[in-house]
Amino acid sequence: xxxxxxxxxxxxxxxxxxxxxxxxxxxxSASLIGTINAQGIPNLGMxxxxxxxxxxxxxxGYVNRPVAAAPHTLANIKANGLYTVNxxxxxxxxxxxxxxxKYPDEVNEFKEVxxxxxxxxxxxxxxxKESLIKYVLSLKEILPILLNNTFLVIGQLExxxxxxSLQPSIDGFLHLDQVGSICSNGLDAYYNxxxxxxxxxxxPGSIA
Amino acid sequence: xxxxxxxxxxxxxxxxxxxxxxxxxxxxSASLIGTINAQGIPNLGMxxxxxxxxxxxxxxGYVNRPVAAAPHTLANIKANGLYTVNxxxxxxxxxxxxxxxKYPDEVNEFKEVxxxxxxxxxxxxxxxKESLIKYVLSLKEILPILLNNTFLVIGQLExxxxxxSLQPSIDGFLHLDQVGSICSNGLDAYYNxxxxxxxxxxxPGSIA
Numbered sequence: 001x002x003x004x005x006x007x008x009x010x011x012x013x014x015x016x017x018x019x020x021x022x023x024x025x026x027x028x029s030a031s032l033i034g035t036i037n038a039q040g041i042p043n044l045g046m047x048x049x050x051x052x053x054x055x056x057x058x059x060x061g062y063v064n065r066p067v068a069a070a071p072h073t074l075a076n077i078k079a080n081g082l083y084t085v086n087x088x089x090x091x092x093x094x095x096x097x098x099x100x101x102k103y104p105d106e107v108n109e110f111k112e113v114x115x116x117x118x119x120x121x122x123x124x125x126x127x128x129k130e131s132l133i134k135y136v137l138s139l140k141e142i143l144p145i146l147l148n149n150t151f152l153v154i155g156q157l158e159x160x161x162x163x164x165s166l167q168p169s170i171d172g173f174l175h176l177d178q179v180g181s182i183c184s185n186g187l188d189a190y191y192n193x194x195x196x197x198x199x200x201x202x203x204p205g206s207i208a
Numbered sequence: 209x210x211x212x213x214x215x216x217x218x219x220x221x222x223x224x225x226x227x228x229x230x231x232x233x234x235x236x237s238a239s240l241i242g243t244i245n246a247q248g249i250p251n252l253g254m255x256x257x258x259x260x261x262x263x264x265x266x267x268x269g270y271v272n273r274p275v276a277a278a279p280h281t282l283a284n285i286k287a288n289g290l291y292t293v294n295x296x297x298x299x300x301x302x303x304x305x306x307x308x309x310k311y312p313d314e315v316n317e318f319k320e321v322x323x324x325x326x327x328x329x330x331x332x333x334x335x336x337k338e339s340l341i342k343y344v345l346s347l348k349e350i351l352p353i354l355l356n357n358t359f360l361v362i363g364q365l366e367x368x369x370x371x372x373s374l375q376p377s378i379d380g381f382l383h384l385d386q387v388g389s390i391c392s393n394g395l396d397a398y399y400n401x402x403x404x405x406x407x408x409x410x411x412p413g414s415i416a
Contacts, residue, residue, distance in 0.1 A: 021260070021264075025259075049260060059356055085233075146349075158213075193402075
């Protein structure tokens with residue numbers, strides 16, 4: 001085995017370390033978070049730290065970087081209370097990735113990268129029209145992570161939109177690979193997925 | 209679009225709701241967390257909520273379910289301070305999945321499912337020998353999520369072991385697909401990945 005120690009990665013150039021540490025933890029769900037600021041200007045940003053917190057109540061978290069590095073999404077969520085999360089598919093992956101550029105607050109990333117705002121009744125934040133699976137969260141809690149000035153932002157699920165081409169399985173499961181929802185790794189790598197298998201609920205003794 | 213509302217998923221049967229909500233948020237990194245209890249008995253469990261918190265310092269989190277539902281890993285981490293995270297590959301996916309069965313605290317899941325404990329000098333928690341990418345975390349903080357009695361458990365990276373067959377790219381990135389690290393979705397679905405592309409660092413205006 002190749003063995004790496006803290007002294008080693010602390011000596012690395014910043015981007016080399018970021019690539020290594022970010023990719024080490026494995027594949028993740030890259031999604032576009034849609035918000036709107038107090039002046040009514042939409043914001044769209046790529047986030048790859050979406051994490052399932054619980055199913056009942058349905059709570060979903062993401063990690064927001066320090067405010068100085070990533071101010072707009074978090075400020076908009078605080079101001080508005082609602083935000084959308086939109087799956088990314090290969091057909092607009094280049095546009096989705098481009099939202100990670102540092103645009104000023106007055107720039108509407110939808111227009112800038114060429115994606116389409118979509119609104120539904122009663123929800124005053126934009127979805128990504130091109131996305132085949134998307135949902136709305138209402139802010140429930142912002143947990144500061146003092147270790148590195150990041151935040152765990154937790155929202156409650158308020159609404160789900162799924163393209164008619166994807167029907168939930170008989171047991172509720174969504175076969176995301178069938179609509180090409182991508183996954184990501186590290187800072188800039190994106191992947192398609194191929195189902196290996198679904199497994200039965202594990203009980204002690206049942207592997208034999 | 210098919211539209212789903214809270215009233216709808218709250219009316220669903222528990223497992224249908226869990227499958228739907230869990231799979232909605234997308235692909236994730238399923239890994240095996242290795243710990244050891246105060247009596248020296250190893251514990252191995254599958255976790256699919258690993259989340260990158262930061263690269264410098266290198267901080268990695270996971271969400272632990274309520275203590276009543278998932279007591280052993282968290283208790284062991286608190287008692288020992290160190291824990292390992294081990295990537296899963298298709299060759300032992302069935303064994304990895306089986307660790308999610310509810311074994312009593314005195315059962316060593318390594319032996320029960322047929323995986324091999326591995327120890328390195330100075331680190332008194334077990335790795336999974338069969339895993340090609342694995343790392344050690346030291347507990348830094350346990351953030352209670354009072355909304356549903358879960359916990360964000362944050363560790364600092366102390367040691368990384370990578371099989372010689374995987375060399376970091378010239379910029380530090382780890383091509384996990386080359387060693388078949390799996391990703392997961394929902395409660396029980398596992399996937400291989402196929403690289404679509406790595407993208408250049410996004411700057412305003414560069415999409416044209």
